[in-house]
Amino acid sequence: MSRWDERHAALSACVGAYFAVRLAQLLVSPLVPSLRATFGVSRGTVGVILTGMWLVYACSQVPSGAAADRYGPRRVVLAALGCTTAAALALAAAPSVLAFGAFALALGMGAGLYYTPATALLSARFDDVGRVIGVHRMGSQAAGLVAPVLAALLGARFGWRAAVGSGALVAAGCLAAVVLRGSASSPSRATATDGGTTVGPRALLGVLARPSVAFAAGLAAVGEFAALATLSFLPTFLAEHHGVSTSVAGALFGGYFLVVASLQPVSGWLSDRLGRDAVTGVLFAGGAVGYAALAVGEGLAVAGPAVVLVGAAMAWGPPVQSRAVDALADAERGVGFGAVRTGYILVGALGPAAVGGLADAAGWAVGVGLLAGVLGCATVALALAHLVGHERRPPGSSTFGLFVASDGDGT
Numbered sequence: 452m453s454r455w456d457e458r459h460a461a462l463s464a465c466v467g468a469y470f471a472v473r474l475a476q477l478l479v480s481p482l483v484p485s486l487r488a489t490f491g492v493s494r495g496t497v498g499v500i501l502t503g504m505w506l507v508y509a510c511s512q513v514p515s516g517a518a519a520d521r522y523g524p525r526r527v528v529l530a531a532l533g534c535t536t537a538a539a540l541a542l543a544a545a546p547s548v549l550a551f552g553a554f555a556l557a558l559g560m561g562a563g564l565y566y567t568p569a570t571a572l573l574s575a576r577f578d579d580v581g582r583v584i585g586v587h588r589m590g591s592q593a594a595g596l597v598a599p600v601l602a603a604l605l606g607a608r609f610g611w612r613a614a615v616g617s618g619a620l621v622a623a624g625c626l627a628a629v630v631l632r633g634s635a636s637s638p639s640r641a642t643a644t645d646g647g648t649t650v651g652p653r654a655l656l657g658v659l660a661r662p663s664v665a666f667a668a669g670l671a672a673v674g675e676f677a678a679l680a681t682l683s684f685l686p687t688f689l690a691e692h693h694g695v696s697t698s699v700a701g702a703l704f705g706g707y708f709l710v711v712a713s714l715q716p717v718s719g720w721l722s723d724r725l726g727r728d729a730v731t732g733v734l735f736a737g738g739a740v741g742y743a744a745l746a747v748g749e750g751l752a753v754a755g756p757a758v759v760l761v762g763a764a765m766a767w768g769p770p771v772q773s774r775a776v777d778a779l780a781d782a783e784r785g786v787g788f789g790a791v792r793t794g795y796i797l798v799g800a801l802g803p804a805a806v807g808g809l810a811d812a813a814g815w816a817v818g819v820g821l822l823a824g825v826l827g828c829a830t831v832a833l834a835l836a837h838l839v840g841h842e843r844r845p846p847g848s849s850t851f852g853l854f855v856a857s858d859g860d861g862t
Contacts, residue, residue: 458576462586464629465569468528469590470597471625472562475539475618476504477598479555481686481701485611490548494687498807500552501683502800504559509796511563513655516789519568525629527568532626534561536619543616567789570776580776581727585719585769592715595708599686599701655790658779666836667775668794670731673829674767675799677738677822681707681761683803684810684818688745692815693754703758710762719769727774731767732833735826738764742823746816764826 479486483497519527538558545551570584577583605614658664685707689700722730741760744753779787802822810818 461572461576462583465528465573465587466590467625468532468565468629469569469587470594471618471622472531472535472565473591474594474598474601474621475535475558476562477594477682478602478615478618479542480683481599481602481704482606482611482614483684483687484697485606486551489611490551492548493811494684494807495804495811496548498683498803498805500548500555501679502802502804503552504555505679505796505800505803507556507559508563509793509800511560512567512789512792512796514789515564516567516571516787518564519571524568524572527564528572529626529629531561531564531568532622532629534564536622536626537561539619539622540616543612543619567792570772570788574776579720579723581719581723581769581773582716583719584772584776585716585766588715588768589712592708592712595682596705596712598708599704603698603701658787658790659794661778663778664775664791667727667771667778668791670767670829670833671771671775671791671795672798673735673825674765674771675795676802676805677742677826678765678802679799680802680806680818680822681765684806685758688810688815688819689754689758692745692819693749693751695751695754699751703754706755707758707762707765710759711765714763714766715769718766719773722770722773727770727777728833728837730770731774732830732837734764734767734770735830735833739823739827739830742819742826746820746823 479501483494486492486497487494515527515531518530535558538554538561542551542554542558545554569587573583573587574580601617602611602614605617659668686697686700686704689695689703690697695703718730718734737760741757741764744757745761748754748757775791776788779791806818806821808818809821
């Protein structure tokens with residue numbers, strides 16, 4: 452019973468912490484029109500700022516993994532909450548667009564410290580990694596449900612600065628709760644002599660060069676590219692391209708997160724039983740259809756069902772991240788998983804700038820159509836990998852996928 456209590460207490464704390472750090476980031480997206488009005492900047496400029504935030508978020512993954520190995524994941528989670536609190540307060544007080552951009556980078560660093568040590572902490576406590584990652588990620592999606600409502604209510608009454616600042620209050624509350632409730636965890640201190648991964652470039656590249664890890668990172672990069680672009684521009688796109696009101700766009704944005712949150716544990720559970728790649732392929736195919744419908748259609752009748760399909764596709768995290776975790780040894784799950792996340796988030800962080808720039812240059816249909824294209828290509832790659840892997844499997848083998856068949860680390 453004590454083991455059950457400790458494991459689920461850790462999971463509950465991580466869900467709450469993930470909610471806090473993600474809320475601070477997501478409060479910015481619904482406020483893009485207010486930011487443009489205050490600072491007099493284009494959609495592309497806001498996209499570049501958001502891309503910068505996600506790039507810093509990506510680059511924080513390896514240091515956070517190394518810090519978790521050395522000092523223990525709980526301490527790094529506390530540091531992440533503290534940094535997020537300070538950065539969100541500074542962002543709310545930014546006097547100019549340059550200051551806003553600088554503080555957005557600080558927010559990316561604070562939030563980027565969180566996820567890798569939290570995943571290492573949870574994967575060490577649970578065997579069904581896919582389901583646990585799905586439950587953990589519900590904290591992020593719950594933040595997506597709350598963020599548009601909170602931004603609309605506080606933004607309309609008190610202005611965008613109060614809305615952004617509310618993220619700092621939530622992060623500070625979670626920080627206090629973790630300090631009062633949690634107990635310290637022992638550092639794993641992975642080193643080259645005990646089978647861990649050192650923080651040298653050659654060691655990190657060696658992890659990413661493994662075929663199973665590389666393919667998982669590539670799939671995650673596609674999903675992250677689409678996810679970050681969607682987080683940054685979906686409410687604005689729905690209002691400007693589909694002609695819905697700001698409140699309806701916010702409701703659809705909240706519905707998007709409701710779908711993602713509901714499917715996170717389901718996609719993780721299914722991937723534990725049916726295979727990581729099979730579940731990922733179905734999700735990406737549905738997302739490609741959803742983005743295509745958003746790009747070529749107009750009006751609420753098209754936008755509603757399409758947002759549901761897009762939300763379902765963005766439940767890719769548990770199967771794809773579990774695929775990466777499966778390929779890593781226990782001692783590598785701090786620095787190693789951090790290297791994987793750095794790789795795919797660096798690519799994914801280009802999403803807001805690419806979609807925002809295309810929307811400025813050629814319209815929203817082209818910008819969102821790009822997301823349909825990248826998910827469609829990933830779906831084809833998964834199908835081809837399955838076909839090639841099926842041809843190479845020995846008789847009687849049931850392993851799914853080219854890279855899983857060659858490395859033997861799949862489900």
